[in-house]
Amino acid sequence: xxxxxxxxxxxxxxxxxxxxxVTAVVxxxxxxxPPDRLTEAERVEVMKTLxxxxxxxxxxxxGDVVVTLWRDGRPTAxxxxxxxxxxxxxxxxxxxxxxxxxxxxxxxxxIIGHAPLGSAHWLAAYGLPFIGDAxxxxxxxxxxxxxLDGKHALVLPHELVATKLLSSxxxxxxxxxxxxxxxxxxxxxxxxxxAGVNRPMPVTSLFRFRTDTFVEQPPDHRDxxxxxxxxxxxxxxxxxxxxxxxxxxxxxxxxxxxxxxxxRYIYEHDLDTGRKTDPTKxxxxxxxxxxxxxxxxxxxxxxxxxxxxxxxxxxxxAHLAELLSAGRCARTLPDGQVMDCVLDRSETVAHLGSxxxxxxxxxxxxxxxxxxxxxxxxxxxxxxxxxxxxxxxSFRHLYDASTQQPDDKSMLLYxxxxxxxxxxxxxxxxxxxxxxxxxxxxxxxxxxxxxxxMGGFLYGExxxxxxxxxxxxxxxxxxxxxxxxxxxxAFLRLQQxxxxxxxxxxxxxxxxxxxxxxxxxxxxxxxxxxxxISTYLLGVHHGRGDPEIRDQIRxxxxxxxxxQIRPExxxxxxxxxxxxxxxxxxxxxxRIDYVQHVCSAMIRASEWIDRPGT
Amino acid sequence: MAKARKKAQPKQASPTVLAPSTVPPRRxxxxxxxxxxxxxxxxxxxxxxxxxxxxxLASAVVHLWALPVLMQLLALGTASAFVLGxxxxxxxxxxxxxxxxxxxxxxxxxxxxxxxSAAFLAGVYGAFxxxxxxxxxIGVALLVEVVALVPLLQLKYLRTRAGRxxxxxx
Numbered sequence: 001x002x003x004x005x006x007x008x009x010x011x012x013x014x015x016x017x018x019x020x021x022v023t024a025v026v027x028x029x030x031x032x033x034p035p036d037r038l039t040e041a042e043r044v045e046v047m048k049t050l051x052x053x054x055x056x057x058x059x060x061x062x063g064d065v066v067v068t069l070w071r072d073g074r075p076t077a078x079x080x081x082x083x084x085x086x087x088x089x090x091x092x093x094x095x096x097x098x099x100x101x102x103x104x105x106x107x108x109x110x111i112i113g114h115a116p117l118g119s120a121h122w123l124a125a126y127g128l129p130f131i132g133d134a135x136x137x138x139x140x141x142x143x144x145x146x147x148l149d150g151k152h153a154l155v156l157p158h159e160l161v162a163t164k165l166l167s168s169x170x171x172x173x174x175x176x177x178x179x180x181x182x183x184x185x186x187x188x189x190x191x192x193x194x195a196g197v198n199r200p201m202p203v204t205s206l207f208r209f210r211t212d213t214f215v216e217q218p219p220d221h222r223d224x225x226x227x228x229x230x231x232x233x234x235x236x237x238x239x240x241x242x243x244x245x246x247x248x249x250x251x252x253x254x255x256x257x258x259x260x261x262x263x264r265y266i267y268e269h270d271l272d273t274g275r276k277t278d279p280t281k282x283x284x285x286x287x288x289x290x291x292x293x294x295x296x297x298x299x300x301x302x303x304x305x306x307x308x309x310x311x312x313x314x315x316x317x318a319h320l321a322e323l324l325s326a327g328r329c330a331r332t333l334p335d336g337q338v339m340d341c342v343l344d345r346s347e348t349v350a351h352l353g354s355x356x357x358x359x360x361x362x363x364x365x366x367x368x369x370x371x372x373x374x375x376x377x378x379x380x381x382x383x384x385x386x387x388x389x390x391x392x393x394s395f396r397h398l399y400d401a402s403t404q405q406p407d408d409k410s411m412l413l414y415x416x417x418x419x420x421x422x423x424x425x426x427x428x429x430x431x432x433x434x435x436x437x438x439x440x441x442x443x444x445x446x447x448x449x450x451x452x453x454m455g456g457f458l459y460g461e462x463x464x465x466x467x468x469x470x471x472x473x474x475x476x477x478x479x480x481x482x483x484x485x486x487x488x489x490a491f492l493r494l495q496q497x498x499x500x501x502x503x504x505x506x507x508x509x510x511x512x513x514x515x516x517x518x519x520x521x522x523x524x525x526x527x528x529x530x531x532x533i534s535t536y537l538l539g540v541h542h543g544r545g546d547p548e549i550r551d552q553i554r555x556x557x558x559x560x561x562x563x564q565i566r567p568e569x570x571x572x573x574x575x576x577x578x579x580x581x582x583x584x585x586x587x588x589x590x591r592i593d594y595v596q597h598v599c600s601a602m603i604r605a606s607e608w609i610d611r612p613g614t
Numbered sequence: 615m616a617k618a619r620k621k622a623q624p625k626q627a628s629p630t631v632l633a634p635s636t637v638p639p640r641r642x643x644x645x646x647x648x649x650x651x652x653x654x655x656x657x658x659x660x661x662x663x664x665x666x667x668x669x670x671l672a673s674a675v676v677h678l679w680a681l682p683v684l685m686q687l688l689a690l691g692t693a694s695a696f697v698l699g700x701x702x703x704x705x706x707x708x709x710x711x712x713x714x715x716x717x718x719x720x721x722x723x724x725x726x727x728x729x730x731s732a733a734f735l736a737g738v739y740g741a742f743x744x745x746x747x748x749x750x751x752i753g754v755a756l757l758v759e760v761v762a763l764v765p766l767l768q769l770k771y772l773r774t775r776a777g778r779x780x781x782x783x784x
Contacts, residue, residue, distance in 0.1 A: 019726065019729055022726050022729055022733070023733040026730050026733035026734050027736055027737045030734055030738055031737040124734050126673070126726070126730055127730040127731040128731040129671045131731045131734065131735065132731070135735060135738065135739075136738070494745075502742060502743045503740055504739055504740025505739065505740065515742065515746045517739060517746070
C-alpha cells in the first residue's frame with residue numbers, strides 16, 4: 001500500500017476508532033445493568049425468614065443485603081449482612097435483628113453492581129465539566145458506598161433521597177434558583193461520617209450500586225406479597241375510572257386533613273421529616289394556590305357529592321371572607337360598580353391570579369351546590385378582572401391596593417389564562433354576555449400572541465388557556481382555539497417518554513420531562529393533563545376527540561396514580577401523608593397545589609376515561 | 615478489445631508563443647480573508663470564555679483557552695504573507711500550519727470529551743432517549759462546523775501550490 005493511501009485510510013478511520021474505543025471504555029466502566037429482580041414468591045420467602053426465623057430458601061442473587069425496619073415513617077433498625085447468595089445474607093441479617101415488632105415494616109435492599117462514581121475513572125475525568133459530578137448517579141435508583149482505611153459505609157437510594165442532596169447543585173452562578181445535580185462533596189462527608197472516618201471520603205474511594213428493593217405490606221394487609229419498589233415507589237394501580245376517583249378522593253382527604261380551623265391550608269408537608277408549615281404564623285403562602293386548591297375541592301364535591309367536603313370548602317372560603325373584611329381592596333368604580341380583590345394579610349399588591357382563581361372556586365361551589373350565597377362576592381371579583389383587562393384583551397397582573405393603581409408593566413405566568421377561565425365560568429352561572437366577550441377577547445390575545453415565526457415552534461405554560469378555551473364552549477366555537485390547544489398537546493407529547501423509550505427510566509413513562517437526567521415534576525403532569533382533558537373535550541365538542549391526546553392523558557394519569565402516597569408505599573412517610581402528591585419521585589415534599597392539579601386531572605378524567613373514544 | 619479501448623487522440627495544438635502579459639498577476643485575497651476570519655474568531659472565543667461560559671476547572675480552562683490562543687497564532691502566521699522577508703514568511707507558514715493543526719487536535723479532543731460524557735451518562739442512566747442523543751450529536755456536528763471548518767480550509771489552502779508559493783515554500 002502506498003504511503004499516501006495508508007495516510008488516507010488512517011485519516012478516515014483512526015478518529016472513528018478512537019471515538020468508539022473511548023465511548024466503549026467509559027460506558028463499560030460505568031454501566032450497572034438493571035437487576036434481575038426477585039420474583040414475588042422469593043420476596044415472600046425472604047420476608048417469612050425475617051419474620052419467622054427459618055432458613056431462607058432463595059439460593060441465588062446478591063449476597064449483600066441491607067434490612068431496614070420502619071415504624072411511623074422512621075427507620076428504627078438497620079443491619080447489613082453478607083453471604084454467598086440472598087438466602088445466606090438474609091439468614092445472617094435475621095440473626096442480627098433481635099425482635100421485629102409486628103407493627104414495623106421491613107424493607108430489604110439487595111445490593112447489586114459496583115461501578116465508579118463521578119469522575120473517578122481515569123478516562124471519565126476528561127469528560128465535560130459538571131456532567132461527571134452533578135449527574136453522577138441515577139437518583140432514587142442508585143446508592144453510594146465507600147471504603148477507606150478498612151472502614152466502609154453504604155448509603156441506600158432512599159437514604160440518599162432523604163439527605164436532599166440529589167438536586168442541590170447550582171450549575172451556574174448566574175442562575176441561583178436553578179438547582180440540579182448531586183452535591184458529591186457533601187455526600188462524601190455523609191458517607192465518611194457514617195463509615196466513622198469523620199472526614200469526607202475521597203471520590204476515588206466511593207462507588208455506585210443499584211438495589212433490588214422491596215417492602216412489607218402494612219400490618220392490616222400482611223396477607224399480600226411484599227411490594228417491589230422502583231425509585232421508592234410501588235407499582236401503580238391499573239388505570240380506571242374507579243381508581244382515578246378513589247385517588248382524587250384520597251387527595252381531597254389529604255387537603256382536608258391539611259386545612260386548619262382558620263380555613264388556611266398547611267401549605268407544605270415534608271414527608272421525610274414530618275415537618276409542616278404552620279398556618280397560624282406568617283410565612284410562605286400563596287393566595288392563588290389557596291384559591292386553586294379550594295377550586296379543586298369544590299370540583300371534587302361537584303363530581304362526587306361527598307358531603308364531608310362541603311364544610312372544609314366553606315371554611316376555606318370563610319378565610320377569604322375574613323381577609324376581605326379588612327376592605328383594603330374594595331372600591332367603587334366611576335360607573336357605580338363595586339369591585340374587590342383578594343389580598344393576603346401581608347400583601348399590599350393584589351395578584352390577578354389570586355382573584356381569578358377565587359372566582360373559579362366560588363363558581364365551582366355554586367355549580368356543585370346550587371347555593372348562590374357567594375355570587376355577589378364573585379361578581380365583585382369579576383368586576384375587578386374586567387377592570388384589569390386592557391382593550392386588546394390582555395390583563396394587568398398586579399394592582400397596588402394602597403394607591404389604587406394597576407401595574408402596566410409586570411407580566412407573570414398563568415394569570416392571563418386564569419382570568420380568562422374565571423370570566424368564562426362567570427358566564428356559565430350568570431349568562432351575562434359581558435363575561436363571555438371578555439373571556440373571548442382574553443383568549444384571542446393569548447392565542448394570537450404566538451403569531452410570529454418562532455411562536456410556531458414553542459409554547460409557554462398554557463394549561464389555563466386551554467382549560468378556558470373549553471370552558472367558553474359553546475358561546476365561542478373558534479377553530480383557532482382547538483388548533484392552538486392541539487398544537488400545545490403535540491408539543492407536550494415531545495416531552496413525554498412512552499413505555500420503553502428510556503428502558504432504565506421506564507418509571508418516568510407518561511410524565512413530562514426534558515431528559516431522563518432530571519426526575520420529572522408531578523405538578524406539571526397534573527396541570528398539563530388538566531389542559532389536555534379540556535383539549536380532548538374541545539375536540540369532542542367539534543365532532544371528534546383526538547385519540548393521540550386521549551392516549552397522552554391516559555399515560556400521564558397512569559404515571560401520577562403511581563406517584564400518589566398510598567398505604568403500600570407509606571412506610572417512610574412521617575405524618576398524615578396519605579393521598580399526598582410529592583413534588584417529584586425524589587423530592588418528597590407535598591405542597592397543596594401539587595395535590596390540586598394532579599387530583600383535579602384525575603377526577604375530571606374519571607368521568608369519561610372508561611368510555612370508548614369518540 | 616484493445617483496439618476498442620484505444621481512444622482517439624485529440625489533435626495536438628501547435629504551440630503558440632504568448633506575448634508577455636501587460637496585466638499584473640492577480641493578487642491572492644485569501645490570506646487577507648483568512649486573517650480577518652481568524653481575528654474575528656479570536657475576539658468571539660475570548661468574549662465567550664470571559665463573559666458567557668467562564669469555567670473554574672483548570673483542565674477546562676486550558677482546553678478552551680487553547681482555541682483563541684491557537685487561532686491568534688494562526689492569524690499571525692497567515693499575516694506573515696504581508697511582510698516582505700522570505701524568512702519571516704517561511705516561519706509564518708510553519709506557524710500557521712502548526713496552529714491550524716493544533717486547533718484541529720483541540721477539536722478532536724473536544725469531541726472525545728463530549729463522547730466521554732455521553733458514554734458516562736449512558737452508563738449511569740441507560741439509553742437516554744432521542745432528545746438527549748440528538749442534542750449530543752448536534753453538539754458534535756456544531757463543533758466540527760464552528761470550530762474545525764475554518765482551520766481545516768486554511769490548512770488546505772496553505773498546503774496548495776499557491777499557498778506555498780506565497781510564503782516562499784515552493
